[in-house]
Amino acid sequence: MAGSANLNVMMKTARKVGRALLKDFGEVEQLQVSTKGPGDFVSRADRQAEETIRNELMHARPSYGFLGEEGAEIEGEDPTRRWIVDPLDGTTNFLHGLPHWAVSIALEHKGQAVAGVIYDPVKDEMFHAEKGGGAFVNEKRIRVSARHRLIESIFATGLPFAGRSDLPESLQDLARLLPACAGVRRFGAASLDLAYVAAGRYDGFWERKLKVWDMAAGIVIAKEAGAIVESMTQDGDPMADGSVVCANNEIFATFAKVVRKD
Structure with a gap:
């Protein structure tokens, strides 16, 4: 190209x-x-x-x-x-x-x-x-994956380390999502997590407390591959508030509802 x-x-x-x-x-x-x-x-x-x-x-x-x-x-x-x-x-x-x-x-x-x-x-x-x-x-x-059922989907996230205050929230996310999906991965590089959603390797990704440089490139790549990318907060801006939820159009609403506790 x-x-x-x-x-x-x-x-x-x-x-x-x-x-x-x-x-x-x-x-x-x-x-x-x-x-x-x-x-x-x-x-x-x-x-x-x-x-x-x-x-x-x-x-x-x-x-x-x-x-x-x-x-x-x-x-x-x-x-x-x-x-x-x-x-x-x-x-x-x-x-x-x-x-x-x-x-x-x-x-x-x-x-x-x-x-x-x-x-x-x-x-x-x-x-x-x-x-x-x-x-x-x-x-x-x-392009993003075409999976439309949460139970068949693989998701990625980051997990808090070294006593970060959002550990309880992250554990609650996992407790809600793990029974409903095919698995969750934590590979340790948010940019690649977003790129992998874009490539259809993951079906979705979510994380809190990111910096803008962690996700700026990944956001445009994921969107151009057909992903929906939003903040963890309704009507928020991922690059401004440092949280992101990303998935294909088929499962986004269901996935976002689980990790947002809607």
């Missing part, structure tokens, strides 16, 4: 950073790791990845703003456009040698994600989409 100039820049940058991270992943035991917070580790590789992404994107589009996980936000001359970046989503997986992590880059225009790239270097899978152009993994068009 021939993408826009912006999308091509995003994919080229994600591949460049992905190659460097993959090399570091092969030497994971030797990474110099510092602690950023309980259960939330950041590595030299993570910081270097964001610096590389920032340099590449700001060189290509110097007027755009930039928001990344690791550094301070950069206000752009163009207040309507901003890059939103998670240089290494799945950091804990990465540091434990688990091959499930990704580079996530989104372009926001007037408060909405209009292009997204999620690159999994281990599997060499490049999920990408632009608003109105469909969703793809590498060169293959992707």
Whole structure:
């Protein structure tokens, strides 16, 4: 698929950073790791990845703003456009040698994600989409699953760690959903969870207390693949309130009702 100039820049940058991270992943035991917070580790590789992404994107589009996980936000001359970046989503997986992590880059225009790239270097899978152009993994068009029964569906979520206050709420979600579905997975990278819904690998995904960089790229990819994406709060905005529920059109209403406690 021939993408826009912006999308091509995003994919080229994600591949460049992905190659460097993959090399570091092969030497994971030797990474110099510092602690950023309980259960939330950041590595030299993570910081270097964001610096590389920032340099590449700001060189290509110097007027755009930039928001990344690791550094301070950069206000752009163009207040309507901003890059939103998670240089290494799945950091804990990465540091434990688990091959499930990704580079996530989104372009926001007037408060909405209009292009997204999620690159999994281990599997060499490049999920990408632009608003109105469909969703793809590498060169293959992707669509959400066609399952219409909750009992046949697989869902993904994140679970609180290190004493986070939302543990009881998450356990209640699981208690309601597990008896009604075919299974729930917790793989540790929200961007890939959304991409997997887009590709029909999961039938739905929900999570609370996310950051905008965790889901900006995944939201546009999932929507372009035919998913419904909403906040966990009725009429809320996922990118503003940090919660998301996502599924195909066939099961969304039933699924959302279960996890929202409606």
